[in-house]
Amino acid sequence: MRGRFGSLRKAIFGSNASPPLEETVETPLRTILRNFQRNIAAMAGLGIFLLILLSCFILPVFFPLDTSYQDVTQQNVPPGFNMLRLPTEMEKEPVQISAGSVFSVGINGDGKVFIWGQASQKLRQIPGNLRRAVQVSAGLDHVLALDDTGRLFTWGNSRFSLGSIPPELLGAEIRQVLAGNQVSLVLTSDGRLTFWGNENLMTLRLQEVQGRIQKAALSSSACLALLEDGTVASLTTLETPVSAIPESIQGKVADIAVTDKAAAAVTVEGRVVTWGSNVQDVPEALQGKAVSIEAGRSHFTALASDGTVFSWGSNNFGQSDVPSSLEGEKVTAVYAGSYQNYAVTESGKVKTWGLKGYLMGTDGYGRDIFLRLISGGRLTLTIGAIAVIISTFIGILVGGFSGYYGGKVDMVLMRFSEIVGSIPFLPLAMILSAIVGNRVSELGRISMIMVILGVLSWPGLSRLVRAQILAEREKEFVTAARAVGVREQTILFRHIIPNVITVIIVSATLDFAACLLTESSLSFLGFGVVEPSPTWGNMLTGSQSSTVIGTYWWRWVFPALALSLATISINLVGDGLRDAIDPKSSER
Amino acid sequence: MGRYLARRLLYMIFVFFVVSILLFGIYKLVPGDPARLMLDSTLATTDPERYEAMYEAARERLGLNDPIPIQYLKWIGNMLTGNFGYSSVYRMDVIDMVAAPMKNTILLNLAALVLVFCITIPLGIAAAVRKNSLFDHTIQVGTIVGYSLPAFLIALVLIFLLAVKVPAFPISGVTTPGFQGNAFQKALDVLYHMCLPLLVLALSSAGGLTRYVRAAMIDALRMDCIRTARAKGLREKVVIYTHAFRNALIPMVTILTGWFVGVFGGSVVIETIFLWNGIGKVLVDSLRQQDFSVVLAMQMFYVVLTLAGNLLMDLGYCLADPRVKLN
Numbered sequence: 001m002r003g004r005f006g007s008l009r010k011a012i013f014g015s016n017a018s019p020p021l022e023e024t025v026e027t028p029l030r031t032i033l034r035n036f037q038r039n040i041a042a043m044a045g046l047g048i049f050l051l052i053l054l055s056c057f058i059l060p061v062f063f064p065l066d067t068s069y070q071d072v073t074q075q076n077v078p079p080g081f082n083m084l085r086l087p088t089e090m091e092k093e094p095v096q097i098s099a100g101s102v103f104s105v106g107i108n109g110d111g112k113v114f115i116w117g118q119a120s121q122k123l124r125q126i127p128g129n130l131r132r133a134v135q136v137s138a139g140l141d142h143v144l145a146l147d148d149t150g151r152l153f154t155w156g157n158s159r160f161s162l163g164s165i166p167p168e169l170l171g172a173e174i175r176q177v178l179a180g181n182q183v184s185l186v187l188t189s190d191g192r193l194t195f196w197g198n199e200n201l202m203t204l205r206l207q208e209v210q211g212r213i214q215k216a217a218l219s220s221s222a223c224l225a226l227l228e229d230g231t232v233a234s235l236t237t238l239e240t241p242v243s244a245i246p247e248s249i250q251g252k253v254a255d256i257a258v259t260d261k262a263a264a265a266v267t268v269e270g271r272v273v274t275w276g277s278n279v280q281d282v283p284e285a286l287q288g289k290a291v292s293i294e295a296g297r298s299h300f301t302a303l304a305s306d307g308t309v310f311s312w313g314s315n316n317f318g319q320s321d322v323p324s325s326l327e328g329e330k331v332t333a334v335y336a337g338s339y340q341n342y343a344v345t346e347s348g349k350v351k352t353w354g355l356k357g358y359l360m361g362t363d364g365y366g367r368d369i370f371l372r373l374i375s376g377g378r379l380t381l382t383i384g385a386i387a388v389i390i391s392t393f394i395g396i397l398v399g400g401f402s403g404y405y406g407g408k409v410d411m412v413l414m415r416f417s418e419i420v421g422s423i424p425f426l427p428l429a430m431i432l433s434a435i436v437g438n439r440v441s442e443l444g445r446i447s448m449i450m451v452i453l454g455v456l457s458w459p460g461l462s463r464l465v466r467a468q469i470l471a472e473r474e475k476e477f478v479t480a481a482r483a484v485g486v487r488e489q490t491i492l493f494r495h496i497i498p499n500v501i502t503v504i505i506v507s508a509t510l511d512f513a514a515c516l517l518t519e520s521s522l523s524f525l526g527f528g529v530v531e532p533s534p535t536w537g538n539m540l541t542g543s544q545s546s547t548v549i550g551t552y553w554w555r556w557v558f559p560a561l562a563l564s565l566a567t568i569s570i571n572l573v574g575d576g577l578r579d580a581i582d583p584k585s586s587e588r
Numbered sequence: 589m590g591r592y593l594a595r596r597l598l599y600m601i602f603v604f605f606v607v608s609i610l611l612f613g614i615y616k617l618v619p620g621d622p623a624r625l626m627l628d629s630t631l632a633t634t635d636p637e638r639y640e641a642m643y644e645a646a647r648e649r650l651g652l653n654d655p656i657p658i659q660y661l662k663w664i665g666n667m668l669t670g671n672f673g674y675s676s677v678y679r680m681d682v683i684d685m686v687a688a689p690m691k692n693t694i695l696l697n698l699a700a701l702v703l704v705f706c707i708t709i710p711l712g713i714a715a716a717v718r719k720n721s722l723f724d725h726t727i728q729v730g731t732i733v734g735y736s737l738p739a740f741l742i743a744l745v746l747i748f749l750l751a752v753k754v755p756a757f758p759i760s761g762v763t764t765p766g767f768q769g770n771a772f773q774k775a776l777d778v779l780y781h782m783c784l785p786l787l788v789l790a791l792s793s794a795g796g797l798t799r800y801v802r803a804a805m806i807d808a809l810r811m812d813c814i815r816t817a818r819a820k821g822l823r824e825k826v827v828i829y830t831h832a833f834r835n836a837l838i839p840m841v842t843i844l845t846g847w848f849v850g851v852f853g854g855s856v857v858i859e860t861i862f863l864w865n866g867i868g869k870v871l872v873d874s875l876r877q878q879d880f881s882v883v884l885a886m887q888m889f890y891v892v893l894t895l896a897g898n899l900l901m902d903l904g905y906c907l908a909d910p911r912v913k914l915n
Contacts, residue, residue: 041729419603422898423610424890426856427871431883434875435617517738521857524740525872540740544861546759549744550752560741567736575732 042576390454712801734795
């Protein structure tokens with residue numbers, strides 16, 4: 001390395017032919033800085049670490065994490081942004097589009113069925129004998145389709161008898177197909193509904209309305225029917241927030257849509273009425289001219305008679321942000337589902353908005369790994385930093401007094417540090433976290449981890465500080481300070497400690513990496529920070545089984561990468577600093 | 589030497605007792621009543637009177653009615669006489685419970701010890717001899733990466749590569765369940781199951797150790813005796829492997845003895861991941877099942893291990909280099 005820099009210097013400052021100049025006097029700090037800057041690995045480490053640090057502390061401000069958020073429909077979604085990317089053939093005369101949980105299906109002008117998004121292998125196997133489809137519907141992980149001869153097709157998840165069409169539907173004339181959260185609904189043209197699938201999730205009460213149903217609307221927990229007389233009926237046997245249908249609209253309803261917790265109806269006058277829990281105000285501009293309405297899991301999208309589109313409701317994936325490119329365009333049809341929206345314009349173009357996908361996929365609870373990674377990084381780094389500050393503080397104090405005063409003080413303090421040092425770290429931390437951890441709040445638990453880490457990891461540093469001070473205290477400047485009558489503690493903390501601070505900084509840097517590792521190991525074992533607060537360690541907890549390691553690689557690769565990059569870069573910096581401060585150590 | 593040893597032992601005993609008081613205090617903070625845990629809780633509803641009597645008897649038997657200092661003295665007395673307590677989950681004495689895991693742990697760690705030394709010594713020497721070469725810099729960065737990665741991360745990557753992508757090794761257990769065969773086949777089966785944990789253990793500790801060997805070797809190569817040996821015209825191989833290596837061994841012996849003690853401790857993380865029935869896994873399981881008498885006994889065991897390790901390290905240093913004066 002020296003050779004390379006020698007030649008570099010030669011290139012810049014000319015060859016050594018000129019007589020060597022007298023070495024310029026530099027402050028030790030500048031020497032250290034210069035030595036450090038020369039170390040490529042250490043500089044790279046510093047760069048990576050700063051990048052990680054900044055991302056973990058700045059990005060969560062823009063991408064806040066809701067720790068209580070979970071979504072069963074978004075479980076184990078691979079990384080990628082293809083959920084709204086339509087196949088090019090689909091762009092031509094789209095007949096119908098239906099958005100499922102993380103994929104969508106559509107029919108183009110030729111009656112051909114396309115599937116895009118994060119569709120599993122099973123979902124991509126569109127039945128070969130499905131020639132000209134006229135209606136499709138995408139559910140959580142299955143698809144229901146109807147062809148022009150009136151035949152029904154279903155594929156995808158086949159559990160809970162979802163894979164087989166009930167025999168009574170053979171030969172029936174079908175008006176509407178609906179695939180939901182592991183359930184299927186088919187409405188025949190004589191107004192009768194057939195329901196099959198996972199009855200643990202939903203059961204329907206159909207007797208009173210059979211034969212009069214005009215249209216059905218389905219979400220993961222609710223099912224509404226629009227009857228021929230313009231009234232709305234809730235079909236689920238369980239009471240849901242949408243079961244209380246406002247009396248004022250009965251008999252005047254033209255279209256209905258239902259989200260998980262709310263429902264909306266378009267009346268014949270073009271007004272939109274919403275009910276249920278967490279309902280948000282309907283855009284005023286829409287009132288009086290609404291034509292049809294669609295719903296996702298937590299938002300509504302409505303089409304007005306003049307071809308404008310309105311979306312409202314929760315907006316966590318941008319599903320309520322109608323793109324500005326739709327302004328001035330006349331929309332002929334809108335399709336919404338899950339967190340996706342599709343609008344077909346008069347010119348036959350398809351505009352999309354909503355959830356495109358996840359940068360790093362989702363975990364087993366449907367949570368965005370990227371969000372957890374940056375927030376988890378912030379927590380991991382904070383815990384490590386505070387633990388190091390605590391341990392450095394105690395280490396300097398104990399080592400300083402011990403080394404400076406010597407004698408009995410030294411004896412007592414060193415025995416004390418020996419006691420703390422002889423307590424095996426991981427087991428004790430686990431015991432404390434098991435005993436105390438269950439009785440305190442989440443924040444209390446996190447602070448407890450910091451304190452345990454800090455309070456148990458100082459003995460090494462205190463010995464180091466003591467040794468350094470033993471060497472420093474006999475020097476002339478200390479004698480001089482003492483002769484002038486400076487107070488003992490001032491000599492120690494204002495005169496001696498600044499002389500050994502570089503060693504302390506190096507040690508603290510390396511301890512920081514060690515603390516990150518220990519915290520991660522603790523959290524990984526389930527004795528550190530626990531769910532739902534993310535840290536890099538506990539994000540890896542769920543990834544111990546070989547299925548997760550093999551199939552859902554994104555669940556462990558990203559946290560693992562972040563953690564290892566952080567610790568490697570910190571160690572590189574610490575190592576580089578040590579070499580820079582003590583050139584002898586780089587010789588070794 | 590003798591005086592040093594005596595003083596050192598005295599300190600050790602002192603530290604041991606202080607730590608034991610601390611740990612016993614923590615243990616006493618544990619919510620829950622071990623006497624109730626020992627009894628059949630259904631009895632409380634069917635025959636409350638008999639249950640109360642049994643509960644009182646259990647409390648008496650466990651000595652829970654005594655004041656805390658007396659309880660401590662009884663407990664430490666039991667510990668010192670080899671009575672390590674009773675596991676309320678497994679319903680057997682702790683000493684019987686940890687016998688088999690201890691065997692597994694020692695087996696795994698001894699194998700790791702051998703493997704690690706086979707990797708790190710040649711690597712460290714080679715890096716030291718070719719100091720500042722590209723090879724050396726690669727090793728330097730590689731070892732930083734090695735000791736920066738936590739063991740569980742290396743385990744995840746190895747499971748992904750060697751058990752999921754290429755299903756070559758089993759990822760859990762010590763033996764194949766229901767395995768039949770002669771002693772040799774059984775040994776092979778254990779060895780087969782040991783591959784992945786062994787590799788993880790070796791990789792996760794090789795980084796730090798290689799750096800240590802390298803530093804020790806560089807120091808040794810700077811000695812005057814090496815210059816003399818070279819001046820005598822000895823072959824470089826002899827200089828390195830006989831003269832320098834012997835001097836480098838001194839600090840290595842210190843590490844070796846420290847490690848040797850670690851052989852009995854086991855690794856909590858690795859044993860948990862690979863479901864290797866060892867000491868570390870016993871500790872985690874006992875903690876999860878709130879079997880605190882086992883936890884306490886294990887904790888004291890670890891304290892003794894650490895103290896013994898420190899002493900052995902000092903002694904090893906002294907034995908390897910007679911010039912070292914202990915004080």
